[in-house]
Amino acid sequence: MDVDRKDLRILKAIADEETRSPERIAELTDVPLSTVHYRIDSLRERGIIRNDHYDIDMAALGFPITFIVEVIAEHGEGYREDVGDRLLEIDGVTQVYFAAGDTDFIAISQLSDRSMVESLVSEFESMDGVVRTKSTFTISTLRDGHEPLQQYSMETLVDELLDQER
Amino acid sequence: MDVDRKDLRILKAIADEETRSPERIAELTDVPLSTVHYRIDSLRERGIIRNDHYDIDMAALGFPITFIVEVIAEHGEGYREDVGDRLLEIDGVTQVYFAAGDTDFIAISQLSDRSMVESLVSEFESMDGVVRTKSTFTISTLRDGHEPLQQYSMETLVDELLDQER
């Protein structure tokens, strides 16, 4: 059920080469083509690989601004859940996290221009159950999260995910 | 060069159905199959669709914790650039934004367990040029950013991306 070293080699090749081609993965990992197919199927069954899809570059499409809003919600009877649900309904909000500590939610959105930023800010501020918001306007994206496994060394993957070293 | 309504219909179908199959896209959009192929090629050439790849579910793989760190850097001679570069080198840091305002950087990481959180926090704190950090531990992910276009209504897309309404 758990991943093994061969799975990790395949996943790392997928992320590093940004490929979906079993042929290419087979070359890079020295795992035979048909085994690559078998392993990818199995990773999909285990929910580790989701659907295969296209990666849409939001900046290239016309939404170059990443806007991050921290939200402090009222702390009583289901307010937090309500606010969370309403954050999810706002157009352009692509990530929402529920957090521990001073901040209750962090919402990240991809926007087209300043007017879209302004209308988003006013949507957040007029939202029922919201006590305070803190917005961060990003100047540049040093790294987007589109291929997360690239940011782990094989060593970290092995250390963190495999129980028994041998 | 710019996208038109037909491009947006295709992109929205890709995001909503999480599909990569031109046949399925053709069905959903009523655009002929060969035109879907042609349009997807053209979107790729324009950089709007990047590579097609697998979506790796970091939580399912074994990195269920999203950890968000705001970094305030020293404000002199290239300190900011240095800090940015060093943030990018840390294992597990999947998104880094350079921001305007009180916070200079926002780094988002996907981690396996508390011990990985602790070692990341100490890496951040011991980093040269870092004045202060504020960490946010997320309890749950209400939405990850893996299919951003799902979070835009067709109306918003048309309003924000197409110049001339007709």
Add this chain to the structure above:
DNA sequence: AGTGAAAGTTTAGGATC
């Protein structure tokens, strides 16, 4: 936009460990 043949990719069957 559409057609159809060529090229490429994935699935399925069966042998092996």
Add this chain to the structure above:
DNA sequence: GATCCTAAACTTTCACT
């Protein structure tokens, strides 16, 4: 249960209309 080969089935690309 995992592996790996081969061949059939399917999908995509490409030259042409």
